Amino acid sequence: AVSSSATTGGSSIPDNSYFKRVASLALTNPVIAGFGIKDAFGFKKATEFTHGGIIGSAFIQFIAEPSNLSQERISAFISSIYTESRIPIPNRKF
Numbered sequence: 001a002v003s004s005s006a007t008t009g010g011s012s013i014p015d016n017s018y019f020k021r022v023a024s025l026a027l028t029n030p031v032i033a034g035f036g037i038k039d040a041f042g043f044k045k046a047t048e049f050t051h052g053g054i055i056g057s058a059f060i061q062f063i064a065e066p067s068n069l070s071q072e073r074i075s076a077f078i079s080s081i082y083t084e085s086r087i088p089i090p091n092r093k094f
Contacts (some may be wrong), residue, residue, distance in 0.1 A: 016045075016048075016049070019033070019045070019046065019048065019049030019050065020049060022049065022050065023049045023050070030050075030051035030052070031050040031051055032050060032051055032052040032053065032054060033046040033049075033050045033052070033053050033054065034053070034054035034056060035054075037053045037054060037055050037056075037058075038055060038057065038058035039055075039058065039081070039084075040080070040081050040082075040083075040084030040085035041084075041085070042055075043055060043081050043085050043087070044085035044086070044087060047085070047087060055081065059077070062074075062077050
């Protein structure tokens with residue numbers, strides 16, 4: 001689900017009414033929200049009502065720094081989103 005009409009990389013996170021409206025659709029496929037999700041707070045908010053969140057622009061900015069291109073740094077970035085949002089890390093290797 002597109003969670004905003006803003007341009008990717010923006011800073012606004014939709015309010016709960018948007019996520020509740022999407023959840024009320026009772027769709028058969030999993031819903032993953034994107035746009036405006038750049039950190040643990042936005043990820044947690046999106047996953048309260050959907051099956052996941054896409055942190056696109058923030059991740060691209062992270063890997064734009066050459067020192068962040070190692071598997072260890074990328075895993076740490078992803079793990080930090082889960083840890084800070086207090087959402088259990090899925091049982092899979094990043």
